Amino acid sequence: MLTLVGLGLGGPESLTQAGIAAIREATAVFAEGYTSPLLPETLVWVEQKAGRVRLLSRAEVEQPETLLAAARDGDAVLLVSGDPLSATTHVSLRIQCRETGIECCVVHNASVLTAVAGELGLQHYRFGPVATLVTPKGDYHPLSPVKRVLQNIEAGFHSLVLLDIRADDPAAEPRLMTAIEGAALLLEGGVPAGVRTCAAARVGRGDQQLWCGALDELEQAGLGEPPHSIVIPGELHFVEEEALAALQE
Amino acid sequence: MLTLVGLGLGGPESLTQAGIAAIREATAVFAEGYTSPLLPETLVWVEQKAGRVRLLSRAEVEQPETLLAAARDGDAVLLVSGDPLSATTHVSLRIQCRETGIECCVVHNASVLTAVAGELGLQHYRFGPVATLVTPKGDYHPLSPVKRVLQNIEAGFHSLVLLDIRADDPAAEPRLMTAIEGAALLLEGGVPAGVRTCAAARVGRGDQQLWCGALDELEQAGLGEPPHSIVIPGELHFVEEEALAALQE
CATH class of the missing domain: 3.40.1010.10 (Tetrapyrrole methylase, N-terminal domain)
Incomplete structure (x- = not known):
């Protein structure tokens, strides 16, 4: 078995x-x-x-x-x-x-797919399809996941943006994309700099951190070590507004 | 605390x-x-x-x-x-x-929001927004969640369809919508009878059951007791095709 x-x-x-x-x-x-x-x-x-x-x-x-x-x-x-x-x-x-x-x-056990939205106070049924950003290799910057985010923004849906892990070799430390690197790819792919953006670090652990602000301010978020995730909220229910406002206090 | x-x-x-x-x-x-x-x-x-x-x-x-x-x-x-x-x-x-x-x-702990897709072998990033079907009351049959499913089908996304729970009174047994009742609402709302449909019962428990077939065949699925969930798959990756084919064996 x-x-x-x-x-x-x-x-x-x-x-x-x-x-x-x-x-x-x-x-x-x-x-x-x-x-x-x-x-x-x-x-x-x-x-x-x-x-x-x-x-x-x-x-x-x-x-x-x-x-x-x-x-x-x-x-x-x-x-x-x-x-x-x-x-x-x-x-x-x-x-x-x-x-x-x-x-x-x-x-089964808890997953970021459910927990990140919950921690941010965002409702699951308002999320469009998940996007996973892929670490660029040299000149190759794959931006098709960013298109999905843009489509979600257009439709008024929230986007959960997962960040790539490079861990092909079990003997080496895995290389986790940070939210700052993710934000750079989103900006490069055409997501506007002022878009309200949430970031979550180490969700479900004792030292979890949450942040909310403009996309181009994310580098000042000071989230600490990865794993990180990004969420671009779409249209907000008033309880969601309250939850995000509490993060920005 | x-x-x-x-x-x-x-x-x-x-x-x-x-x-x-x-x-x-x-x-x-x-x-x-x-x-x-x-x-x-x-x-x-x-x-x-x-x-x-x-x-x-x-x-x-x-x-x-x-x-x-x-x-x-x-x-x-x-x-x-x-x-x-x-x-x-x-x-x-x-x-x-x-x-x-x-x-x-x-x-945090496991959620149907993540586990149902996994058990069916469907990929999370291919899901559009979740829909929750609401139990009709008399002549009032709320069909707006079905519109969301139709939009997902149109976009090629999978739909997770959650089924209503009526449990306002803690002294009484909760009333859970079954997949058969859910299928009737989907058909009433205009989802075509032949659409490939998955159903999951008691996901994550020892007596979990999974099913795949046409929407109008769901009443023959014999899923047993609720909780049930429905998934209408959209465009399929070949590993997803294989997983659903195994369910239909």
């Missing part, structure tokens, strides 16, 4: 009882940190409970021979930040389990 | 360690089941750990004198299914805490 255990947003305190039970009963525990960054304190906690946690590279999740072999012979757990199945890779993994007759379970 | 503790999607096994710690340390534990239904086994589990859980009515969360008094004098916990702050009421509650100088903490 393979159990995808969602780690939620914080450290070990964010684990659910179902997640902890799966970890305790596991014959092998794996983790991947390239779809979403892992917190080192969670890995330390899990190692204390269950022994070694093996960090998988992107390639080892996409061609999951090792993972599927462990799941065929015993109870394998794959630790994933946030809520599992939010990345295509994990959906593919589940399809591969089904095709090879391996049972696959999911332990 | 007031701590909003998210209960996630399942029973007590879905509680996080942070949620359990908050419950253990609480001087008063409250729960509300009108924004999202509560599982009785979770309430029983919490009562065993922390003593009495007081069920609040809609009015008692919207005019939260009792709750704020308990939070002023001690450590109050409010249990909320899924991830707290997904309902406007909880955002208002947090604003009222800030205004009256009461600290307000949130323990």
Whole structure:
């Protein structure tokens, strides 16, 4: 059996009882940190409970021979930040389990996809499609996600803007795009400098920070370490107005 | 202090360690089941750990004198299914805490908003705005949420369709709209009968059920007890196609 255990947003305190039970009963525990960054304190906690946690590279999740072999012979757990199945890779993994007759379970947990809006006081049903900004490589600055943001602004919808993670190599520190870098890409892609913008850092952790201001002021937000997310609000309900006003106090 | 503790999607096994710690340390534990239904086994589990859980009515969360008094004098916990702050009421509650100088903490957890898409194998960034269908009252059949679904179909986006809960009275059983009732409203509002439709029941619980077929076949899906959700997929990535094909096997 393979159990995808969602780690939620914080450290070990964010684990659910179902997640902890799966970890305790596991014959092998794996983790991947390239779809979403892992917190080192969670890995330390899990190692204390269950022994070694093996960090998988992107390639080892996409061609999951090792993972599927462990799941065929015993109870394998794959630790994933946030809520599992939010990345295509994990959906593919589940399809591969089904095709090879391996049972696959999911332990759900909190996700930035839901928590960021909630923390900012913005309503889910007012969000258009999510955009993920991709880190530029040399002269290549992919701006199509910014088009989605512009379409949402036009339609009056809020936009959740997720920021790229570069973590192909599990031996190296992942490289997380900051909100300042994200804001630069949004400006480059044509989002007006004065647009009201929210930013959230380390959502769901003890040192979470929220900010609201004009897009071109975001570099003064002082959000601290990533992970960061950006939200460009659209038309606002009066309770949403109140929530954002409280952030700007 | 007031701590909003998210209960996630399942029973007590879905509680996080942070949620359990908050419950253990609480001087008063409250729960509300009108924004999202509560599982009785979770309430029983919490009562065993922390003593009495007081069920609040809609009015008692919207005019939260009792709750704020308990939070002023001690450590109050409010249990909320899924991830707290997904309902406007909880955002208002947090604003009222800030205004009256009461600290307000949130323990995030899994939400249908993220989990349903994941379980169906659909990608979050392909979803347009969420629609919530409202239970008709007599001759009044509110169809504006269906317009949102039609706009999403037109734009090629997936639609998450949430189904209304009637739970104004905490003494009475909540009345949850079923997927069959939801499908009837979608058809009445002009969504074509043959549109490919997904339905999910009891997502994140042991007896979860998923289904995919034509909208007018949904009444044959046999999903069992609510809570149910509906998803109308838009344009599909090939991994999404594979995931839905597996559901139809």
